[in-house]
Amino acid sequence: MAVATHGTASNYLQRAPSPSSLADVVDLILDKGLVIDAYVRVSVIGIELITIDARIVIASVDTYLRFAEAVNRLDLTQTEAAGLKELREGGGGDGEEKKKAKGFFEGAKEAFSGNGKR
Amino acid sequence: MATTTSQTSVYVYGVTWADGTIARRGSGVAGADVGAVEQGELAAIVSPVPDRFVRARRRDLMSHMDVLADVFASRTVLPLRFGSVFPGPEAVAGELLGTRYEELVELLHRFDGLAELRVRGAYREEELLAEIVAEEPRIAAMRGVDALRIQLGEAVAGAVARRRERDLRMLAETLGPLVKDMALEDLRTEFELIRASYLVDEQDIGKFDRRMDELARREQGRITFTYAGPLPPHSFVALAGG
Numbered sequence: 102m103a104v105a106t107h108g109t110a111s112n113y114l115q116r117a118p119s120p121s122s123l124a125d126v127v128d129l130i131l132d133k134g135l136v137i138d139a140y141v142r143v144s145v146i147g148i149e150l151i152t153i154d155a156r157i158v159i160a161s162v163d164t165y166l167r168f169a170e171a172v173n174r175l176d177l178t179q180t181e182a183a184g185l186k187e188l189r190e191g192g193g194g195d196g197e198e199k200k201k202a203k204g205f206f207e208g209a210k211e212a213f214s215g216n217g218k219r
Numbered sequence: 220m221a222t223t224t225s226q227t228s229v230y231v232y233g234v235t236w237a238d239g240t241i242a243r244r245g246s247g248v249a250g251a252d253v254g255a256v257e258q259g260e261l262a263a264i265v266s267p268v269p270d271r272f273v274r275a276r277r278r279d280l281m282s283h284m285d286v287l288a289d290v291f292a293s294r295t296v297l298p299l300r301f302g303s304v305f306p307g308p309e310a311v312a313g314e315l316l317g318t319r320y321e322e323l324v325e326l327l328h329r330f331d332g333l334a335e336l337r338v339r340g341a342y343r344e345e346e347l348l349a350e351i352v353a354e355e356p357r358i359a360a361m362r363g364v365d366a367l368r369i370q371l372g373e374a375v376a377g378a379v380a381r382r383r384e385r386d387l388r389m390l391a392e393t394l395g396p397l398v399k400d401m402a403l404e405d406l407r408t409e410f411e412l413i414r415a416s417y418l419v420d421e422q423d424i425g426k427f428d429r430r431m432d433e434l435a436r437r438e439q440g441r442i443t444f445t446y447a448g449p450l451p452p453h454s455f456v457a458l459a460g461g
Binding site: 113114115116117118119120121123125126127128129130131132133134135136137162164165166167168169170171172173175177 | 233234277280281283284285288297298299300301302303314315319337344345348349351352358362363368369371372373375376379404409414431432435436439443444445446447448449450453454456457458
């Protein structure tokens with residue numbers, strides 16, 4: 102869990118002493134650190150794959166179509182209302198907002214956690 | 220080759236200065252006790268693993284990170300990549316600490332007092348898109364026109380890229396003066412802004428915290444930041460020739 106430490110008690114910055122999600126831990130310790138090639142032999146099949154699967158190509162027709170769909174779907178009045186509500190409450194990051202922000206890439210994230218259980 | 224269950228190999232977490240104080244009970248990879256193999260001034264942080272241990276689990280990944288974080292709390296440590304297993308303590312003393320002795324000593328000196336801070340920033344999708352529509356009349360005009368979907372998407376991609384460039388420059392100006400080194404990782408989604416590790420002097424962590432906090436507060440309407448550390452310098456250590 103992300104916890105505020107070192108005086109960073111805010112709801113706009115998630116601060117943690119160490120990465121908490123499996124994907125973040127994988128990024129930190131599977132790709133990085135000293136390597137003594139001849140002796141690395143623990144199998145992490147299924148974990149290595151997710152980091153590659155999740156990588157996306159930024160400039161593609163597919164991406165353009167998703168961007169277009171997202172912009173067309175955008176309800177500007179709702180976004181403005183949400184922004185005002187946030188201002189009144191003094192900050193974002195409530196559960197509902199997070200859920201909304203997830204929409205676009207839910208698929209990729211599900212693939213992540215699905216593989217992670219293997 | 221015949222193996223029996225009683226045979227064990229040695230899992231190595233990292234390398235630190237030898238002083239005979241590294242020991243943790245039952246918290247290592249595969250639940251083993253953590254100890255050290257020492258050679259001169261150097262110590263490898265290790266735990267026994269069964270010879271047949273081949274499949275890592277989530278909790279093993281966490282253990283690797285936690286053991287290193289625990290050692291790092293009180294001293295300099297050079298993390299090894301997850302999954303480094305040696306056939307026995309002699310191999311650790313010889314092949315790792317012995318063969319690489321001078322280089323490891325030099326690295327420990329170089330990373331003395333330095334910590335890794337990992338910063339992730341992602342745009343809030345709807346807020347960013349609303350900002351783009353509000354600021355770019357050409358994009359606003361193409362909204363909802365079915366025949367222009369690809370052009371619209373391309374224009375939005377360009378608008379996102381321009382904002383990313385601008386925001387990365389702002390990040391570099393804010394954090395740059397406090398940073399000794401930086402490692403950037405590939406972005407994985409269209410709405411990510413940055414995945415970076417910064418190498419920071421421990422004395423500057425407080426300042427880095429405050430700048431990060433100000434930045435996140437100022438940008439909270441459009442960017443969500445997450446921030447982890449201080450960590451051992453996972454992203455910055457390397458041995459010559461692999």
